[in-house]
Amino acid sequence: ETGVTQTPRHLVMGMTNKKSLKCEQHLGHNAMYWYKQSAKKPLELMFVYNFKEQTENNSVPSRFSPECPNSSHLFLHLHTLQPEDSALYLCASSQSGSTVYNEQFFGPGTRLTVL
Amino acid sequence: AQKITQTQPGMFVQEKEAVTLDCTYDTSDPSYGLFWYKQPSSGEMIFLIYQGSYDQQNATEGRYSLNFQKARKSANLVISASQLGDSAMYFCAMRGSDYKLSFGAGTTVTVRA
Numbered sequence: 001e002t003g004v005t006q007t008p009r010h011l012v013m014g015m016t017n018k019k020s021l022k023c024e025q026h027l028g029h030n031a032m033y034w035y036k037q038s039a040k041k042p043l044e045l046m047f048v049y050n051f052k053e054q055t056e057n058n059s060v061p062s063r064f065s066p067e068c069p070n071s072s073h074l075f076l077h078l079h080t081l082q083p084e085d086s087a088l089y090l091c092a093s094s095q096s097g098s099t100v101y102n103e104q105f106f107g108p109g110t111r112l113t114v115l
Numbered sequence: 116a117q118k119i120t121q122t123q124p125g126m127f128v129q130e131k132e133a134v135t136l137d138c139t140y141d142t143s144d145p146s147y148g149l150f151w152y153k154q155p156s157s158g159e160m161i162f163l164i165y166q167g168s169y170d171q172q173n174a175t176e177g178r179y180s181l182n183f184q185k186a187r188k189s190a191n192l193v194i195s196a197s198q199l200g201d202s203a204m205y206f207c208a209m210r211g212s213d214y215k216l217s218f219g220a221g222t223t224v225t226v227r228a
Contacts, residue, residue, distance in 0.1 A: 033216075041220075042119075042206075042217075042218045042219060042220050042221070043160075043206070043218040045215055045216065048214075048215075056215065088158055090158075090160060092160070097214060098214055099214065100144075100146055100147050100148040100167075100168075100210045100211060100212070100214065101148050101165075101167055101210075102148075103148075103150055103162045103165050104150075104162070104216055105162060106152075106159060106160035106161070106162075107159065108157065108158055108159040109158040109159060109160075111158065
């Protein structure tokens, strides 16, 4: 079983659509993360959940709404997006969100295009 | 805030040769972790190797080794015996006292047959 899975892998949506990205980890980890990777920019951390509690919102616009119902699942709800939101959205998990030592394991990403 | 610098936007290496990817970091945290990730064209970020700030020895994982020079704040990745499948983007990252993983801009490696 792949450690971290993401669906869908590709998504095209209009600015008025509402869609959701799903992430699931099968590693027994307690922390989950959303990152945004735009062309020619370093990865940007968006949200962090540690034991289902949101511990970080990195000044993300409200048109992105995360949800973490349990330690294994993480969603990113999208609405009223802008074309500049087109990017690769990566989900990751780690054993803990409150240590410097744990590596994060990433999913394959969702390639989002906003028309 | 942490800052990660990767000065090499792209590198070419001959198959079976070694390549060194540079990474320097800036932090005032006494305790931190350094990580390298590989991102093929498919998009997935693949964890390669980890070095803790208090580790006395350089980390190694198969063909990957991390040349950690704490005083210089550098954490270079060495890939030995390059293979065609090593062609990808490589990211250096650091996690400090805020527990956030900060990434560098990445280095594209192209392995030539």
